[in-house]
Amino acid sequence: MLEVSRWHRLALAIAKNSQARTLTIGLIAAQSLCAHAEQAPTADPDYNPYLYLDWLPRSELSPEMRARLPAICSGAFVAPPRRYPGADLPPETAPLRATAVQSMWLEDGSAELSGNVHITQGYRQLFADRVEINRANNTAYLSGAIELREPDLLVRGATAEVHTESNAASIDDATYVVHDAFIHGTAAFAARQASGELSLTDGTYTRCEPGREFWRLSGGEINIDRVESQGVARDVRLEILGVPVLYLPYFRFPVDDTRMSGFLFPSVSNSDENGWDAAIPYYWNIAPQMDATITPRYIQYRGTGLEVEFRHLSPVFNTIVRAADLPNDKGGNDDLSRELIDRGFPQALVLPYKGEDRWLFSLEQAGGYSGSVWRTNIDYTKVSDPDYFRDLSPANLAISAETKVNQTVQGSLNFEHWRVALRAQDYQVLENDVFDAFAQLPRLDVDGNYRWGDWQLSLQNEATIWDHQDTQTITFIRDIDDPDSVTSRTQDFINADRLRLDYELQWDKEWIWGYFKPGIAARYLGYRVSDLFLSEDANNTPSASAGQFTLDTGLYFERDGYLFNRDYIQTLEPRLFALISSSANQSDFFDISGDDINNIGPIDPLSNNLLYDTSLFTSSYDQLFRDSRFTGNDRIDDADRIALGLTTRFIDPVSGRELFSASVGQAFYSSDSQIGLRELIENTPRSELAAQLQSRPLQSLRIDSELVYDDTEHNINRGNFNLRYFDNDARIFNLGYNYVRNDAIRVIEDGNEVDSSTRQLNSSAVLPISAHTAILAGAAYDLTLDRELEYLAGIEYDDCCYRARLVWRRTLDNNLAGIVAAEDLEYDEGVFLEIQLKGLAGFGATVTQILTQGIANFDQREELKP
Numbered sequence: 001m002l003e004v005s006r007w008h009r010l011a012l013a014i015a016k017n018s019q020a021r022t023l024t025i026g027l028i029a030a031q032s033l034c035a036h037a038e039q040a041p042t043a044d045p046d047y048n049p050y051l052y053l054d055w056l057p058r059s060e061l062s063p064e065m066r067a068r069l070p071a072i073c074s075g076a077f078v079a080p081p082r083r084y085p086g087a088d089l090p091p092e093t094a095p096l097r098a099t100a101v102q103s104m105w106l107e108d109g110s111a112e113l114s115g116n117v118h119i120t121q122g123y124r125q126l127f128a129d130r131v132e133i134n135r136a137n138n139t140a141y142l143s144g145a146i147e148l149r150e151p152d153l154l155v156r157g158a159t160a161e162v163h164t165e166s167n168a169a170s171i172d173d174a175t176y177v178v179h180d181a182f183i184h185g186t187a188a189f190a191a192r193q194a195s196g197e198l199s200l201t202d203g204t205y206t207r208c209e210p211g212r213e214f215w216r217l218s219g220g221e222i223n224i225d226r227v228e229s230q231g232v233a234r235d236v237r238l239e240i241l242g243v244p245v246l247y248l249p250y251f252r253f254p255v256d257d258t259r260m261s262g263f264l265f266p267s268v269s270n271s272d273e274n275g276w277d278a279a280i281p282y283y284w285n286i287a288p289q290m291d292a293t294i295t296p297r298y299i300q301y302r303g304t305g306l307e308v309e310f311r312h313l314s315p316v317f318n319t320i321v322r323a324a325d326l327p328n329d330k331g332g333n334d335d336l337s338r339e340l341i342d343r344g345f346p347q348a349l350v351l352p353y354k355g356e357d358r359w360l361f362s363l364e365q366a367g368g369y370s371g372s373v374w375r376t377n378i379d380y381t382k383v384s385d386p387d388y389f390r391d392l393s394p395a396n397l398a399i400s401a402e403t404k405v406n407q408t409v410q411g412s413l414n415f416e417h418w419r420v421a422l423r424a425q426d427y428q429v430l431e432n433d434v435f436d437a438f439a440q441l442p443r444l445d446v447d448g449n450y451r452w453g454d455w456q457l458s459l460q461n462e463a464t465i466w467d468h469q470d471t472q473t474i475t476f477i478r479d480i481d482d483p484d485s486v487t488s489r490t491q492d493f494i495n496a497d498r499l500r501l502d503y504e505l506q507w508d509k510e511w512i513w514g515y516f517k518p519g520i521a522a523r524y525l526g527y528r529v530s531d532l533f534l535s536e537d538a539n540n541t542p543s544a545s546a547g548q549f550t551l552d553t554g555l556y557f558e559r560d561g562y563l564f565n566r567d568y569i570q571t572l573e574p575r576l577f578a579l580i581s582s583s584a585n586q587s588d589f590f591d592i593s594g595d596d597i598n599n600i601g602p603i604d605p606l607s608n609n610l611l612y613d614t615s616l617f618t619s620s621y622d623q624l625f626r627d628s629r630f631t632g633n634d635r636i637d638d639a640d641r642i643a644l645g646l647t648t649r650f651i652d653p654v655s656g657r658e659l660f661s662a663s664v665g666q667a668f669y670s671s672d673s674q675i676g677l678r679e680l681i682e683n684t685p686r687s688e689l690a691a692q693l694q695s696r697p698l699q700s701l702r703i704d705s706e707l708v709y710d711d712t713e714h715n716i717n718r719g720n721f722n723l724r725y726f727d728n729d730a731r732i733f734n735l736g737y738n739y740v741r742n743d744a745i746r747v748i749e750d751g752n753e754v755d756s757s758t759r760q761l762n763s764s765a766v767l768p769i770s771a772h773t774a775i776l777a778g779a780a781y782d783l784t785l786d787r788e789l790e791y792l793a794g795i796e797y798d799d800c801c802y803r804a805r806l807v808w809r810r811t812l813d814n815n816l817a818g819i820v821a822a823e824d825l826e827y828d829e830g831v832f833l834e835i836q837l838k839g840l841a842g843f844g845a846t847v848t849q850i851l852t853q854g855i856a857n858f859d860q861r862e863e864l865k866p
Contacts, residue, residue, distance in 0.1 A: 050210035053177050053184055054079050054154055071771050073800035074209060077179040079154065084120055094122030100131075110134050117142075125149040128160075139163055146171060148192070152179045155190060155198075168193055174200070178224065182207045182801075182839065185216065198224045205233070207839035208801035215240050215802060215837050217251075230254055253840055261285045269847075271830040273332045273391075275300025279307070289313045299392070301333040302326060305358075307397055316369055317376075322362040322397045329353050332391060345486065358384045358392060362399055375412045381405040386430045393849070404429045404437070421445045435474065435491055438466045438612045454509045460502040462633060466612045468493040470532060494593055496610060497528040500633040506550075514555040521548040521627075523584075523636050527610055533593045542588030542610070546636050548581040550627050560653075568650050568659060575645040575665070577625040581638040586675050589634070609678055610634055616677050619708045619718060621645065621690040624665045635677065640670035641687075657696055664691040688717055700727035717741045726857045730774070730864055732766040734856045759783035764855040766796075773797050776807065778854040788812075792854050794847075805834040805847045809854075 048057060057075040058066060069076055086094040101115025113119075113131040120126075129144025142160040148169065149155075157171035174190035176198065177183070187203030199221065206216035220235030231253045238246040252261060261284050269277045281295040295307040305326035312319045331337075331354030340350045347354065360383045367376030381399065383389070389401050404427045412421035426439035448459035473490045506519035526543035534540060554575035561568050593608040614632030617623045624645060628637040645665030651658055667687035674681050688708045695703040701724070708718040718740050725733040740758040764778035776794040781787070794807030810829035834847035852858050 052156065053077065053175065053210055054179065055210050070800065072798050077177055077182065077184070079149070079152070079179055082123065082125070086120070086122055089122040091122035091124045094120075096121045108136075110136075123151050152181075153177070153198075154179070155192070157190065174203075176200070183224070184210065185222075187222075200224070205231070206801070208799075212799075212801075213242075214799065215840065217248075217840075218244075269830075269832055272828045273334055274302060275333060297326075299326070302330050302392070303328055305392075307394060309397055317365055317367045320362075320364040322360070322394075322399055324360040324392075324394055324397060326358045326392060329356055329358050331355075353385055353387065353391070356384070358388060360384070360388060360394065360397070360399075362397075373413050373415060375414065377408070377410045379406050379408045382407060382428060383430075386428075389430065401430060403431055403434075417448055417450050419445070419447045419449075421447075435472050435493075436468065438468045438493070438495075440464050441467045454507055456506050456508055458502070458504045458506070460500075462498075462500045464498045464500075464612075466496050466498060468495060492533045492593065494533050494608070494610075495530040496612070498612065498633070499526045500524070512556070515553060517550075517552040519550045521550065522546075523548065525584075525586075525633065525636050527589075529592065529610070535591075535593055538592040539588040542586075542592075544584040544586045544589075544636055546582045546584035546638050548579065548627070548638075550580075551576070551578045552625060553577075561650075567653055569653050571647075571649045571651070573647040573649070575625065575643075575647070577643040577645075578641070579627060579637070580640050581636075583672070584636040584638040584675065586636065587680060590679055611677070614677070619688050619690060620706060621663050621665050621692045624667050624687065624690060630677070635675055637675065638672075639674040640672060641667045643667040643687075655699075657699065658694070659697055660693075660695045662691070662693050664689070666690065684712075686712075701725050715741060724856060726860065728864070729768060730766065730861045731768055732764070732855060732857050732861060734762070734764045736762040738762075757784060760789070766855060766858070766861060772799055776805070776851060776855070778851075780854075790854060792850065794851075801838050803834075803836045803838065805832075805851075807832045807834075807847050807850060809850055 048055065048060075054077050055075055056078045058069065058073075061069065061076060061078070065076060065078070082088075084097070086097075096119065098113065098117070098119040100113040100117045102113070104112045104114075106112065111133045113133075114129065117128045117131050118125070119131070125148070126142070127145065127147035127149075128142040130142070132141045134140070140162040142162065143158070146157040146160045147154070148160070148171070154177040155171055156175045158173040160169055160171040162169040168191065170189065170191045172189055174187045176185060176187070176190060183205065185200065185204040185206055187200035189201040190203070191199045191201075193199065200223070201221055202219060203222050204216050204218045205222050205224075206213050208214050208216070216239050217233050217236045218239050219237050220233065222234075222236065223232045225231065233248060233251045233253065236248050236251065237244040238248060261282075268279075271277070277297070277299050279295050279297040281293050284292045284294065286292060290310075290312045292311070293307075293309045295309075297305045297307055299305070303326055305324060307324040308322070310319075310321040331351045334351070337350045341347050360381070362381040363378055364380075365376070365378040368374055381401070383405065407426040407428065408423060410421060410423040410425075412419060422442055422444050423440065424442045426441075427437040429436050443462065443464040446461040448457070450457040471490055471492050473488050475486065475488045501524040502521065503523075504519055504521035506517060509516045522545070524543070524545040527541065529538070529540045529542070531540060552575075554573055557572040559570050561570050589610045591608060592610060611634050612632070614630050614634035617626065617629055617631060623629070624643040628635075629639070630637055643665060644667075645663060647661060647663040649658055649661040666689045669684060669686065674684075688710050690706075690708050692706045693704065697703075703723050705721045706719065707716065709715070710717050716739070720738045721736065723733070723735040725731070738758065738760045742757045759782070761781045761783060762779070766774055766776055768774040774796045776792070776796055778790065778792045780789040782789050788810065790809065790811040792807060792809040792811075794805055796803065796805045808829070808831050810827055812827060832847045832850065848862070852862075
């Protein structure tokens with residue numbers, strides 16, 4: 001840390017000057033000693049006992065530093081300014097300067113400096129009461145209030161020895177601080193190597209505030225390499241509140257955010273079904289552009305497995321490979337499953353994976369570079385079974401899924417006006433009561449886009465081969481009290497090739513007072529259908545085409561207003577959308593297999609129509625103004641209609657924030673028949689009435705609501721309400737209600753018929769009760785079945801050097817979802833603890849996953865919190 005190779009030259013200069021035994025540089029001494037003297041303790045009641053560590057409480061920091069300091073921290077390490085000539089120069093290029101009260105040259109060639117010794121060489125400084133320089137062995141001995149300084153580093157001690165040739169130094173009874181990294185500690189013996197590495201023997205290491213050391217590494221040997229931004233601890237103890245909790249024979253830790261190899265802290269959780277779940281990840285920093293995380297995992301009621309994540313970054317490809325394996329699954333601790341087996345239900349149905357090898361594989365890759373015309377993308381995930389994520393949520397892999405996982409490989413060429421993409425895509429469905437989706441093997445898109453001023457020409461060409469296994473069977477239980485109620489359902493699948501062409505010319509004209517967007521389009525849809533399962537009278541090459549005219553236009557009116565002591569701008573925005581289409585005969589797309597698959601069980605049957613990637617859009621205000629009622633390309637929407645809408649907004653003229661907006665609209669159809677999703681449907685004179693409300697009265701508060709009303713049957717078909725509050729103090733409050741009407745009638749065990757419409761209430765909150773403590777809560781309740789879906793409650797304590805979360809959760813156990821009726825599912829509950837030792841590691845990451853899933857905006861709060 002301190003370069004003293006020229007100290008003997010200083011002694012020679014002193015000896016030659018017989019009239020001046022004391023070497024002083026007045027200005028330098030005054031500035032340096034003043035800065036040093038500022039740290040002397042006083043009798044003031046606000047005396048700072050940790051000023052010797054350069055620690056300043058929040059009240060003494062500059063306004064700029066206070067603004068950067070997290071609210072949970074009470075101060076910071078701040079080095080005194082260096083005010084002497086050459087203070088910003090590298091030591092190799094700077095002259096050596098010294099001040100002392102006395103200096104003496106001895107007959108044996110050594111020199112002594114005593115009394116407030118201050119030596120500088122560039123940005124390096126040394127303070128001591130006494131310095132002895134031995135020219136013969138190129139060493140210097142320091143004693144009495146030793147202080148060694150470099151930018152962002154302070155070391156104090158009782159005595160020190162410095163080797164002038166290697167620039168290495170050793171200090172006894174040392175105290176050290178690394179300012180920006182918030183690191184400090186002590187050591188019986190500290191050594192600063194010539195490479196700049198700081199070695200501590202029988203020392204301590206922590207990133208907590210002085211006097212509030214929640215955790216520290218203690219004993220053994222600790223090496224801190226600021227050049228490599230990493231630390232290594234050998235034969236040390238991890239102490240929590242002074243109590244040893246873990247012995248570490250070898251441990252690597254980051255000094256800052258730099259990546260480094262080493263064991264990470266374990267993830268530990270407990271649940272009723274899996275018992276104790278422990279994972280110990282090892283991070284391997286293979287190369288600057290390559291790393292891996294290897295995680296052995298033990299699950300009490302399932303067995304021992306392994307998770308691996310590999311990442312590689314290159315100028316052309318970014319690749320992430322994830323894999324996990326759990327051999328010979330024990331089956332878990334599921335009370336309902338054991339009860340069903342005792343009643344006579346087959347184990348292969350209720351515990352299908354017991355004794356099986358369960359695994360996961362995932363590959364993500366993005367190819368191409370800036371300016372290239374080609375791009376590639378791979379997003380492929382496959383698991384051993386549909387219940388993998390439900391039973392074995394990965395402990396250390398950033399991947400999860402609820403209903404399905406994607407399996408896509410795609411390459412594309414991108415030119416000025418054309419884009420050519422070739423894609424192979426499949427999905428693995430993770431729901432027991434849903435048949436697998438069709439695969440696209442492959443899909444070719446050739447799309448053109450031209451623009452001339454306000455004119456735009458779109459040329460979309462798509463050819464797809466749809467592939468599926470011929471048949472698939474789903475098994476479920478009708479009555480959990482009757483083993484004979486096990487029912488299977490088999491579905492046949494018809495494969496086909498599809499060609500879709502969409503050509504459209506549009507005039508996109510906008511003014512400050514409105515817009516006018518007419519367009520004409522030609523659409524074609526054709527299939528070549530496999531003969532397997534095809535009925536005798538079905539057309540194996542059905543096709544349809546249509547010509548269409550669309551018009552989307554609107555006006556903007558606005559006025560100034562004043563309400564509730566604030567100015568606002570109010571707008572009135574009428575909108576008209578029209579679709580006129582020629583007839584597109586699509587009758588050959590329906591009932592192509594002739595099989596009767598209706599009324600065979602509680603699971604909604606698949607249609608025997610040509611439907612591969614298409615469904616109806618959910619009714620909403622925005623949907624009124626689309627040129628098709630369908631997602632996907634299996635239908636041509638030929639329903640002539642005019643949609644009318646009206647929107648009003650109240651806008652803050654200063655911030656531009658939309659204080660309130662309300663929209664209402666409805667579509668009116670012609671007298672012609674319409675194409676439906678599963679059948680040809682008769683004309684309806686008008687659509688449902690759709691309305692939506694949105695408000696942002698405060699920057700941190702959002703309110704929105706939507707309503708879809710059938711004014712013919714006088715029913716509310718869909719409605720929701722959501723309130724989201726999230727401010728800069730990390731306070732969160734969410735309240736939501738969702739309703740979807742379902743005319744189907746379900747029969748439950750007591751014989752009463754109930755409406756199966758969806759009625760769900762959700763609420764969650766994060767409420768800080770102090771700068772350090774917050775209450776966490778969330779609930780999801782099914783009003784239709786009068787039962788809770790999930791409850792969670794917890795408490796968080798967040799300090800400058802650690803964070804602890806304790807969470808209780810009760811949730812509906814979906815392990816048998818799709819096999820037994822929804823009302824027969826049981827609950828799983830547990831208590832979860834997460835502790836993060838900031839700057840070191842943490843364990844219990846499952847808690848963060850639970851809170852992110854259960855509390856809206858919690859992920860944004862994690863980004864906001866330090």
